[in-house]
Amino acid sequence: MIDINGTIFDHGIAIEGAREAVNLLRDRGYALRFLTNTESKTVEATLESLSACGLEVGREELFTPVVAARTLLEGFPSACVLSLMSDELRQCLAAAQPAQPAQPAQESGPTHVVVGDCQDVLDYPLLNRAFRAVRAGAELIALQRGALYRTPEGEEFIDTGAIVAALEYGTGRTARLLGKPSSEYFGLAATSTGFAPEQTAVVGDDATTDSAGGNSIGATTIQVRTGKYAAQAAAGLARGAAHTVDSIADVPGLLERAA
16 A cells, blocks of 8 residues: 555656556555545546556555545445535545435435535535534544645645534534544555455555554555655654655565565
8 A cells, every 4th residue: 555645756756766666566466555645636537647647547546535435435325425525526425325215304314424625615504514414413524634735836725624623623523534544544445455454565655644544454564765754754753664765666675575
């Protein structure tokens, strides 16, 4: 299970030797999953972005918080989902649920409230609908907990985690996290490969999300010294992984020696 940003790419540019390492792992028969906490894009849009950067990834190989939520909701065939996210992502989640027969008004109502990137659709009425649904018993699901994000130009925007925090504060409920470093996110990703967590390795640049999440499910964790590593090392945060290597290019050799 390989992190994308900071591990395969850095600001849209491939890490030296990354493509070769991925191809070598494929040639050796490893099942691969590419992990990202980005929940603002559909799977198709993310795959197109990766392809534009020179990495061809199969649809089944990409695992995002949206994929994790869809996988989870497939286990609740009678779920009624209220989604705080873009129309495209809402349709992706809706596809996980079979059409339901109409129910009497007194029995209807959301069973799950899923919060993702909602900057283009959020207004007070929608936020209040989510608030009331959670207060009435719907499960609150967060696709990630980022407080803010910055554009490449440096402009800052409120992120999904801040909306989740507002709903948690207003309802007194704690959201179920389906993004990094949630053990459920990593567990679902491992399950999608057909292997047990202890048979998997998690490779990433972020000790607080990649290494922490991998350790939480008993996977072998591999820290790379690219992406966020330098800043986290300076802050004393780059620790906890079972192995540390210079980059993704070193991972095939490490796995071969450990086999």
